[in-house]
Amino acid sequence: MQIARTHMNFIRQSWKQYRAMYLFMLPFFILFLIFVVAPVLTAVYLSFTYYNMLEPARWIGLSNYRLLFVEDDVFITAIRNTLLFAIFTGPLSYILSFTLAWFINRARMRQLYTLAFYAPSITSTIAMSVVWLYFFANDRYGLINYGLMNIGLINEPIAWLKEQATILPVIMIISLWMSMGTSFLVFLAGLQDVPRELYDAGAVDGINNAFQEVWHITLPVMRPQLLFGAVMAIVNSFAVFGVAVQVAGLPSPLYAGHTIVAHLYDYGFIRFEMGYASAIAVVLFIATFVLSRWVMRILGDNE
Amino acid sequence: MPMKLPRLFKRDKRHASPLEYFFLTLLAAFMILPLVYMVSTAFKPLEEMFLYPPRFFVRNPTWQNFTDLLIAISGLSVPFLRYFFNSLFVTACVTGGTVIISSMAAYPLAKYPRMPGAKLFFNIVIATLMFAPEVTQIPRYLIVNEFHLVDTYAGLILPLLAGSYGMFLMKQFMEQLPVEIIEAAKVDGASEWTIFWKIVMPLVRPAWITLILLSFIGTWNDYFTPLIFTRSEQMKTLPLMLSTLSGGPGMVARTGAVAAASLLVTLPTLLLFIFLQRYVMETMAHSGIKG
Numbered sequence: 001m002q003i004a005r006t007h008m009n010f011i012r013q014s015w016k017q018y019r020a021m022y023l024f025m026l027p028f029f030i031l032f033l034i035f036v037v038a039p040v041l042t043a044v045y046l047s048f049t050y051y052n053m054l055e056p057a058r059w060i061g062l063s064n065y066r067l068l069f070v071e072d073d074v075f076i077t078a079i080r081n082t083l084l085f086a087i088f089t090g091p092l093s094y095i096l097s098f099t100l101a102w103f104i105n106r107a108r109m110r111q112l113y114t115l116a117f118y119a120p121s122i123t124s125t126i127a128m129s130v131v132w133l134y135f136f137a138n139d140r141y142g143l144i145n146y147g148l149m150n151i152g153l154i155n156e157p158i159a160w161l162k163e164q165a166t167i168l169p170v171i172m173i174i175s176l177w178m179s180m181g182t183s184f185l186v187f188l189a190g191l192q193d194v195p196r197e198l199y200d201a202g203a204v205d206g207i208n209n210a211f212q213e214v215w216h217i218t219l220p221v222m223r224p225q226l227l228f229g230a231v232m233a234i235v236n237s238f239a240v241f242g243v244a245v246q247v248a249g250l251p252s253p254l255y256a257g258h259t260i261v262a263h264l265y266d267y268g269f270i271r272f273e274m275g276y277a278s279a280i281a282v283v284l285f286i287a288t289f290v291l292s293r294w295v296m297r298i299l300g301d302n303e
Numbered sequence: 304m305p306m307k308l309p310r311l312f313k314r315d316k317r318h319a320s321p322l323e324y325f326f327l328t329l330l331a332a333f334m335i336l337p338l339v340y341m342v343s344t345a346f347k348p349l350e351e352m353f354l355y356p357p358r359f360f361v362r363n364p365t366w367q368n369f370t371d372l373l374i375a376i377s378g379l380s381v382p383f384l385r386y387f388f389n390s391l392f393v394t395a396c397v398t399g400g401t402v403i404i405s406s407m408a409a410y411p412l413a414k415y416p417r418m419p420g421a422k423l424f425f426n427i428v429i430a431t432l433m434f435a436p437e438v439t440q441i442p443r444y445l446i447v448n449e450f451h452l453v454d455t456y457a458g459l460i461l462p463l464l465a466g467s468y469g470m471f472l473m474k475q476f477m478e479q480l481p482v483e484i485i486e487a488a489k490v491d492g493a494s495e496w497t498i499f500w501k502i503v504m505p506l507v508r509p510a511w512i513t514l515i516l517l518s519f520i521g522t523w524n525d526y527f528t529p530l531i532f533t534r535s536e537q538m539k540t541l542p543l544m545l546s547t548l549s550g551g552p553g554m555v556a557r558t559g560a561v562a563a564a565s566l567l568v569t570l571p572t573l574l575l576f577i578f579l580q581r582y583v584m585e586t587m588a589h590s591g592i593k594g
Binding site for chain 2: 035224239261265288292
């Protein structure tokens with residue numbers, strides 16, 4: 001009884017103190033609960049069922065997960081491809097976004113440079129696939145094959161989108177091309193907010209080159225933006241799907257471009273096994289979440 | 304300990320050196336190459352599309368693809384303007400709503416992290432960011448259907464308003480705001496509502512301009528949401544029209560028309576970015592207060 005009363009008091013006091021703040025959050029909170037949290041929880045529930053969208057979901061416990069890890073060899077390939085992709089493009093796109101933002105920030109004609117680097121990320125994968133299929137075409141009609149053959153680097157055209165060895169690298173290159181997106185803009189905006197005085201003070205304290213300045217002044221001040229960029233880089237690189245399917249197809253030759261989300265899409269929207277697809281989503285979620293937590297700790301989130 | 308470094312970095316700390324310009328320009332040219340090709344293709348006559356040796360630039364530019372597109376569009380059961388209006392209306396509502404709702408929710412999380420429930424709430428928002436959106440679309444459809452919102456504008460708009468992505472972005476920027484500014488305003492007797500709109504929002508303008516771009520581009524290009532949340536042709540948006548055009552019979556003959564349509568659909572997002580980008584690169588100093 002006593003505990004309940006202190007509890008009530010605590011709630012009443014918090015409400016009194018922060019009433020305006022809770023009201024600020026209310027619209028987001030309601031919509032978020034209905035259209036984001038509820039669907040996610042439903043998907044988690046479905047991962048323990050057999051659900052083909054026609055009959056009602058049937059509870060089957062952990063069967064989907066057992067199948068996924070023990071019997072589904074294609075899923076293991078998908079994990080391997082996704083990890084390779086994430087290890088390569090995640091850090092690279094992150095570092096590239098920051099480095100380029102930093103250089104552009106020092107340059108004249110910043111708007112022009114920003115436009116050139118940002119524009120690719122706006123394009124839709126569907127619209128751009130026309131371009132990629134021409135650049136990386138498997139025969140001598142392809143621009144890259146034509147170029148390489150012309151300068152004598154290769155004699156026979158390379159089947160970029162058919163060879164197991166080249167499919168994943170091509171997907172990585174295209175994704176990197178498109179990766180100077182929101183994080184890049186966020187870094188540019190963040191760089192503006194580093195107070196000038198800090199640089200002046202740093203110069204007095206003996207900082208005399210750009211590297212030291214970035215390390216001791218820019219990076220610490222930009223921590224909120226860097227954290228955002230890091231989490232987005234992880235989420236995006238683990239969710240690789242659109243580009244892979246557009247250039248390599250679904251399924252890709254020997255599953256060389258098969259990713260976790262491609263596998264999910266295959267089961268959810270081609271075979272209509274939503275339960276199994278949901279289990280894949282849960283596994284992907286856990287992997288992304290653990291990694292993001294780890295990165296957040298490294299970047300020293302103060303909460 | 305100061306390190307010895309090449310000249311390049313010693314010269315002038317505030318501005319780029321010629322070598323930096325050189326590499327930046329080279330890389331920028333490389334980045335826009337595929338886009339140049341896309342524009343060039345939209346103006347290529349049919350016989351130039353399948354040439355050998357392959358040709359990057361168009362030789363005899365033509366408007367043929369655009370007139371083909373016009374003819375293809377006039378064959379649709381709904382006038383083109385209707386698709387355009389749907390896209391524009393939905394995108395404008397989602398963008399405006401997202402910016403207001405996410406900013407309002409992000410402010411308490413950034414400035415009053417000790418508020419009970421704030422930390423838990425933020426962690427849940429971050430967690431949902433990591434759940435593959437492909438899977439949640441089906442349960443989301445069931446909910447939209449339950450509220451009888453399928454095939455309505457509300458059904459296309461409401462589910463997209465509370466995005467984790469935008470809220471996360473706004474919170475990170477608001478964290479950088481000095482507490483003193485808010486405290487000072489409070490001492491002056493300003494209400495939270497006034498502080499938020501008159502002080503906080505103007506200071507984080509680069510953040511919400513970024514969010515406007517993000518939200519506009521995402522909604523404008525969104526294919527999946529209108530695909531499953533609409534039924535009648537009257538409610539469909541431009542990306543759906545584009546896929547109707549590129550699929551179906553006579554597709555090869557329409558390659559040019561599709562290239563032209565892709566260009567036209569991408570154009571508004573590019574123009575918006577060109578228009579807004581100077582605000583993204585604006586300092587807090589411009590708004591009168593230094594961080």
